[in-house]
Amino acid sequence: MSLLTVNNMSKRFGGLTAVDNVSLSINKGEIYGLIGPNGAGKTTCFNLITGLYPADSGEFAIADKPYFPTQIEKVTAAGIARTFQNVRLFNEMSVLENVMVGRHVRTRNGLWAALSRHKRAREEEAQTLEQAWHWLEYTGIAKFAHYRACDLAYGHQRRLEIARALATDPLLLALDEPAAGMNAAEKGTLGELLIRIRDDGKTLLMIEHDVKLVMGICDRLTVLDYGKTLASGTPDSVRRDPAVIAAWLGGNAHV
Numbered sequence: 602m603s604l605l606t607v608n609n610m611s612k613r614f615g616g617l618t619a620v621d622n623v624s625l626s627i628n629k630g631e632i633y634g635l636i637g638p639n640g641a642g643k644t645t646c647f648n649l650i651t652g653l654y655p656a657d658s659g660e661f662a663i664a665d666k667p668y669f670p671t672q673i674e675k676v677t678a679a680g681i682a683r684t685f686q687n688v689r690l691f692n693e694m695s696v697l698e699n700v701m702v703g704r705h706v707r708t709r710n711g712l713w714a715a716l717s718r719h720k721r722a723r724e725e726e727a728q729t730l731e732q733a734w735h736w737l738e739y740t741g742i743a744k745f746a747h748y749r750a751c752d753l754a755y756g757h758q759r760r761l762e763i764a765r766a767l768a769t770d771p772l773l774l775a776l777d778e779p780a781a782g783m784n785a786a787e788k789g790t791l792g793e794l795l796i797r798i799r800d801d802g803k804t805l806l807m808i809e810h811d812v813k814l815v816m817g818i819c820d821r822l823t824v825l826d827y828g829k830t831l832a833s834g835t836p837d838s839v840r841r842d843p844a845v846i847a848a849w850l851g852g853n854a855h856v
Contacts, residue, residue, distance in 0.1 A: 603665070604629040604804045605650070605773055610659030612645055619645040620656075621828040627773070629664075632795060632805045634819035636812070638848075642828035643808050644686075644777070650806070651683045651775050652676035663772060680772030684762040686781055686808075692751035696742065696761055699750050700733040703768035736764040740794065756787040763794070767803075774798065776807040780814055792818045816840065 605627040612620040620642045627633040635643040648654045650661070652670035661668040668679050676683075682703075691699050737743040740760045745753055750761060759779060766774055779795070780788045788811060796818055799805055809815045815822065816836040824831040824845050832842040839845055 602629045603627065604663065605668075605806070606660075606662045606665075607650065608660040610646065610649055610661075611657050612649055612654060613657055619828050620649065623823075623825070623828070623830055625823050625830075625833065627804060627806060628821075629804050630799060630802060631820040632799050632807065632818055634815045634822040635806065635808045635825065636810075636815055636822055637825035637831070640827075641825040643825050645828075646825065647683075647775065647777060647806070647808050651681055677769060677771075680770075681775055682766035682769040682771035682773075683775040684759075684766055684777055684779060686778040688755075688758045688762060690750040690758060690761060690765075693749060695746065696748050696750055696753065697730075697733055697737065697746040699761055700736055700765050700768050701729050703765035704729045704732050732768055736767045739767070740764040741790075756783055756791075759783065759787075759791070760794070763798075767798070772804065774803055774805045776805060776809075778808055778810060780809055780811050788814055 603626045607626070608624045610620055610623045611618070623642070623646055625633075635646055637643050645654065649656045649659070650670060652673050652675065655671055661670055663679050663681070670676050670679075670681075691702065694702070734743065734746070737746055740763055742753070742757050742760050742764065745757060750758065753761060763774075763776070763779070776795075780791055783791060792814055795805060795807075807815070807819070819836055821833070821835055822839050823833045824839055824842075826848045831848060832839050832845050834842075
């Protein structure tokens, strides 16, 4: 079953066509990778899907319902949560508070209910706190709950971003280079976490430069080159595709 469908998505910046009629379909419960050489258009595709840039053309659907990624809040409401290549946390807030912020997009009570400490607001706040603890435990960083976010080790900051995104209860978890800056051991444990998230029923879309990680955990991939789709399929089919080898690897490397 397709969770996210994108048809004929395009984006131009002046005279440059960064994304040229790209289509893809991400199935529910899979890890889907967007890969390609620098300048291939994968980050632009990712930003179009997650509402950071408006598409010039294209049709989008989530669970067969039309989806218009024009504003970040509408993207979150539609069920997409994302992380960024450069870690973006509330540095002076605690780790726990960072995750609670993510959960608050699913709360219903307004400012007045919160200020008046209405019963419904108290109950909802307790649920938010419970969910935040759950995702901290899930991602393995609960012991750092009361640290300031800026005091976490880099790899744990990456996990905190994922925990905060998961707290929004997304249909699609979109990860922008989640392994960037990690050492080999951190990448290994990250891969295990992402597989667990998928196995627990979530759908993931990821951009990643670490080809070994992508090939090891993704169920399917799309390879982009100069804004166009070069190949799509399973990791095995993509790594053997002559066009991928020629355009991306120059015929001298192996994926």
